Amino acid sequence: MNWISDFVRPKIKKASPKELSDNLWTKCPECGQMLFNKELEKDFYVCSFCGHHLRLPVLKRLQMLFDDGKYRALSLPKLQDDPLNFKDSKKYTDRLRSYRKLSGRDDAIVVAYGEIGGIKAVVAILDFSFMGGSMGTAVGEGIVRGAEFALKTKSPFIAISASGGARMQEGILSLMQMARTTAAINQLKEKGFPYISVMTDPTTGGVSASFAMLGDINIAEKGSVIGFAGARVIEQTIREQLPEGFQKAEYLQAHGMVDIVVNRTELRDKLIKILKLLLNR
């Protein structure tokens, strides 16, 4: 099987002059400095002034991770939309439609494969910009298919999370994805293939309480919010201020929940190093 035969390029939309001037600069939410977009992109969306990690679009991250930016996307089966016929202030099907239009993808997950440091690997990545990266049946399906593909191709599996948790609009079926993804990860782990979880900002709720916390190695990107319950919910419960750095990657490391906290610019090298060590290459 030929692993890398083509290259998936992100679609570049043509922008109007007005959009262009707006899109030239981004303000760092941490230090307030204006960042030139071209440069920001080159820096993997890390602020060159304060080191703050802005959200990295999924395709940019895949390019960053794979050797020479080359990878192939795994095609995922189309699932039945809206199993509960859910409607809040808006119909779930309408929400799905507008996110699909905006993102050009079907749901909040992309599964890709290729080589990382010369090692074949399968990467599943959640897209926070698609309904907050929430996990419904489609995201569950992506993790399951990704893990199965890793098993089939005898490759390590890397899950990169960015999610507010379970997708409420799919109700109990979303909750079931916690057990479902865990079952898929379990099969892979029991066969001895590495499973590395990379938690990015944010990784919370049903995603953190399932496959994201179950890595053989748990890596967290610097400054990411990681936890089970939302900070606001906790504040309402205890009615007091939360401790400094609460639920940040470094806090989780200090409390023994993640192995490594990385700077995004070092993530690829770190993954290569770990895979080589685990696989004794």
Added chain:
Amino acid sequence: MEKSNTVNLDFEKTIAEVEEKILHLKDIELGDGVNIDGEITRLRQKSERLLKQLYSKLTPWQKTLVARHPDRPHSIDYINLLIEDFENLSGDRCFADDLAIIGGLGKFNGRSVVVIGQEKGRDLETRVKHNFGMAKPEGYRKVQRLMDIADKFNLPVIAFVDTSGAFPGVEAEERGQAQAIASCIERCLKLKVPFVSVVIGEGGSGGAIAVATANRIIMLEHSIYSVISPEGCASILWRSADKVKEATEALCLTAQDLRRLGVIDEIVAEPTGGAQRHREEAIKRVGMAVARHLKELENQSGEELKRRRTEKFLKMGRHLAKSE
């Protein structure tokens, strides 16, 4: 059927009125020759009829109230009635003993089992003691420890689910609530013994599935099981606490919804007027259902039980689109 005294819910007003009449008749002093027994019987029948009517078409929100009814039998009641020689086992061997989840060894129909139960408590004192049924990481780690025992001694596991959710608090996060739930689900999946979970009241989100990743999932007729509480869903998606009824409808959280969606295996019918009115009867019915499922599972090998459980959950929500 012995009826337990219970607090009436708001929507049960008509029944409360009839019951009040009965009490009133019993209290009044009557002159000779007046026989009120007939009238009391008539009123009793009326109340029973009304209850039957009402409970045959409860709305999802009414079911939510019933599922949370303080007089519903709790895990401790199930253990007391169904499990002989129960021996409570404490602690997660790491940090503490979380009483939001109780567990231990006992005999069920003469066979040794491991029992796990989420306990909400009934009055102020016991609610505080059991942290309102909201477990912390040590609770989910206790479950894992008990499952180790189950595997080692080949004992089936019975779990009773009744929680509004895992505890949201600083110390729970600090000790890894997400990790504790995730590894608890993983532990459930690895069990090589029969594992049956029963949702007896409220199945609240990750805190519930952590002890419900089982070979068989049973729900009581008026219990609920949901990804988020109706209140939480209303405040996030509708941005209004007033929309809780709409959220409850939308979430499809009743036992009937879950059966339709293929998530659970059986619904156990509750006695007329709900488990809170006939506690013993409800517990016995659950006991019979659990016994039946354990019997069906007893001939499967450990590997088979584990494989089938894994396959069951791998399929959950895999509803492929029809066009393909």
